[in-house]
Amino acid sequence: MSEEKTSRRSLLASAGAWGVGAMVGAGTFVALARGALRRRNWVWQIDPAKCTRCGNCATHCVLSPSAVKCIQSHVRCGYCERCFAFFAPEAEEFTSAAENQLCPTGAISRRPTHKLPYYRYNVDEALCIGCGLCVEGCERFGNGSLYLQVRHDRCLNCNECAIAAACPADAFVRVPADRPYLFKKGYA
């Protein structure tokens, strides 16, 4: 009796295995046809057009400081003496004293260029926490040259990005890993 059972079971097992194999093969084919071969992997990125600078990037990343950093587009920057991202709105003097700066970690540095009154503003990524205060100032009153992007030397590329889940503007998108940034273009 046990022999009958084992042979019946092995028949079922083979049939089942073939069936599953067929399904797996079909599924793989479908996935490949949909471009799995062309896609290396997806990584997360912020669409600057959708970002509303809510501040979640600094608080929701599983990393701290966040993998989201502010980057500066020098072609878009206005090089303003009174930069709305650098200076807090209540700043009385336009110096880089701590009480005049908008950035809570002092990550933006200001240096005069060869031509006054133009100043160059750079973001120190080691200090930036991705809070977006400077982005808001630049977006509202400046040229919009400062914006938040996910930095891929830091990002763990979680399958479910915690910031993406919390983004009120749904600004997080998956981009192919070979083109991982959504840089703003310069003005024509």
Next chain:
Amino acid sequence: MPERKPSENTHSAAFTALAGTAAVAGVLALVVAGVLLVHARRHNRTDPAQSPQMRALQNAVRQQPGNAELQEEYRRLDAALREAWFRQRQFASRGGLLLIVFAGVFAAAAVGAMALRRGPPMPQGKADYPAEQAQTSAAGRWAVAGVGVLLAGAAVLWALATPSMLSTELAIDTSQVAPGAPSDGEGGAEARPVGPAPDLGNLDARKQWPRFRGVSGQGVYNGQDAPREWDGREGKNVLWKSPVPLGGHSSPVVWGEYIFVTGADKQKRAVYCYEASAGKLLWTGKMAGIPGSPAEPPDNVMEDTGYAASTAATDGRHVAAIFANGDLACFDYAGRRLWARALGNPKNIYGHATSLTIHNGLLIVLYDQGDTPEEGLSKLHAFDLATGEEKWSVKRPVKNSWATPAVFETARGPQLITAAEPWVISYHAATGEELWRARAVYGDTAPSPVFADGKVFIVTPDTETVAVGVDGAGDVTDSHIAFRIDAHGDIVTPITDGERILLVGTYGLLTCCRVEDGEFVWEQTLDGTFHASPILAGGRAYLMSDMGVVRVFSLAPEFKLLHTNELGERAHATPAFVDGRIYIRGVKNLYCIAEKDGRGR
């Protein structure tokens, strides 16, 4: 090895060592975990800039600019906090590693100790397999069934506990309703409504604009979010603008996401339905083929009145409209005509203009005609809104009039107060029973009655304004006229905020008086001619001139012009205010004004 008894193992050196290591590592792990937790509680999510100490110092520095000491202190604190923030992160990560190491050691040692302690298997007694299996299977079945029932119950409870604000009619699938033929309102290829008609009857009527001058007919918008500034020429704060195929002076009425305007010329009449988000024309209600409809258009219709001067009325399920030739029809929200009647061409020297009112499923139609009250042509009708069946009608001893009555809730019930030479008559809105009348109005009555402080204010054009108490019975001419104001309007209906009443003359004379006793407060003259009635919104008055210029001003304590807004088009119809938006019907287009970033968007 099977021979050794379990207890012996527990005294071996190996066991003691492992157990000891486990205990130590476990305690250390707990300590580290505790420290990390406390640390996390205190330092998580703190912006260096958010600490209260920083804030206080920041304020101090701002208040005393130039105080070098304060600045130094601020900068030192700022630097210290920033450094601390980054150090805390590092602490957390190092602590995490330590936790893992200790936890790992604990786990390894504990598992080893337990393995040593565990003796060989000692099966007890004789097993009764069949009974065991039967019992296990039975219990298993109950467990599976129980879990299944619990899951299903939880699903239902979860669904009931999370109510949804979205209802299917919100997503009007405009592709299903064929767009109304833009050219004519009768004959030809018609809009074919498909599917059940939307039923928005359960929306709060007080938040809609269902008849001329709003739900109460008083021209008051209760929200605080009415747009203040716009410019129709530049498109500033104009959410959309849609052409209305047939013109008319009727005002737009709004319920939910539906806007209705009527239009007509000498031969054609139509009701247009637009949707609020983008101003798409959803359907055109046709007015053709009404039995008894006059073959000829009415004569004496002034250009200032037009053939579609009466504003429609709606209750969330039906929309009713009446035109200059007495054609009256009711549509559902999908554009199907439910019923229609022809009241016949009125004998009206300027053209019929009285708008419709709905009260508790009753469509109230005031149809005043005749040059003198003695002709006895004027009537007040009440039709069942859903079926068109006439519920009651009352003859009125008045001559033709153009004011629109409104229903006022009073101690004596809902009073429908009408004004036409020579009587101001109040009817019970549900039954048509006459409650009181007062001989208090003369001339060509166009301004509609307004209600404040227990009195109704009736304007005799170019003469005076009379305040009549509403708690009388029978002929109250001698008893209930509270006072007369020597100020008046002509065509425009007044507005009142309960304390002041604003009277507007056609050529721009604004008079503001006290409601309590009629005392004059202020007077102002504005440029322009005025036919549209003003609206009170957020404590400000909005008054539109015939050129489409809306002036926003305050009533109290004095006239103060706040904004002047251009439309870019002539407009005569009183605007509708709903949900943070203003709908203005110009001579050619319907505009939707909404402030960018305001609630109306």
Next chain:
Amino acid sequence: MRRLLPAALILALLAPLAAAQEEGGPRYTPELGPDYTFPQPSAPQPKGTSHEIFDVLMLFLFLVLATVLALKVRRRRWLPVLALLALFYFGFWRGGCVCPVGSVQNVTMGLGAIAYAVPLVVLAFFLLPLVFTVFFGRTFCASVCPLGAVQDVVLLKPVRVPLWLEHGLGLLVWVYLAAAVLLAATGSAYIICRYDPFVTLFRLAPIGKWAESLVRGAEPPGGTLAVAARVDLLLLTGALLVLCAFVGRAYCRFLCPYGAVLRVLSLLSKWHVTITPDECIQCRLCEDACPFGAIRKPSSGKTNRAAGRRRLIALIALLPVLIGAGAVGGYFAGRPLSNLNHTVRLAEQVRLEETDPAAGPTDASDAFRKSSQTRQELYAEALDLRGTFVVGGAIAGGFLGLVVGLKLISLSVYRTREDYVVDRAKCLSCGRCFEFCPIEKKRRGKLPAASAG
């Protein structure tokens, strides 16, 4: 969190400028001269394909080793070592992401209507353990899965879960799987990742980054880990681990959605782990061998066949009813489940603000108002999504009803079994039972020589 710039002063000063530009030109155009070169933004690239291919190879290698050790070599000794290595590599080094358990969601999303192509690596992570399981049983679970390895490490004193309770709780994995698939197919959320109790453990220290920096001899680019950001999840992890100290592999047996699939496939496997390949003598020494309750006792003898048959027929007849009831339950659950979708939540919030003047605007509704989508379109989209959820929920519910029905039926079918055998669905191929069987020891020649007398 709303950041409001106190900008009244600035606005007043700069109103003309602020009003000017939308898209089309900068507000401020600096004249820096023709010699000025604009620096380009740096674009650090993510880890390359080589890493990913290496991971797949490692997974394959681990699976092969686990299978060989469990089925061919049949020694428990090396399997825990393999498990610890897997824990270190896949868990702590790679941060436990992407794992086969989560890959179910990616594959679902890839097959759904969302524009998402499953990367080859993720597909491999999904398929490799399945393929091995369908032939050799759940060798992945014991020695390759890092989540399982963590639970094994903390297993102190396994408590026997009564069999009937196991049957009941076994339904939960299907619920988790159904919910995860539905949410992934609609692109709403990856709940397996969001509520993963182990990934927070793996991320407690960036061991991978530190190891890499040691290898490279340079500082890691920063990014210490925010333990505190998920305190609630860490407490959950702690609680689960305490549970797993006594209930062996509680996550694997009662929660793992991938395990649900593996269970079914393992039933079909031809070469599954057995306690011994030789004859069982019913010595009962292996009864308490399995901490995971995967050993089935013999069950021969007389039973009330008539009653049993009646019950079986009743349950088979009840099956469509159960599927229907499940579909109804799933239909109900679809609506609140849809609130996990961003668009649906947004539409609810916007509608709430429309109807209730006291409801304050949130960041999300503010962002919506700034976008070009009309409320009509938003409502239409949200209602459409909700419709998908409700239908999907009904299907999932019906499927769960089917599972319940089949389970009830299988519990009414009495199989006669004379030997102690492994439950092919539940056995994780960990090899603990090998050490308990005297026939196995005899086969290996490990029994002590019979003492004389």
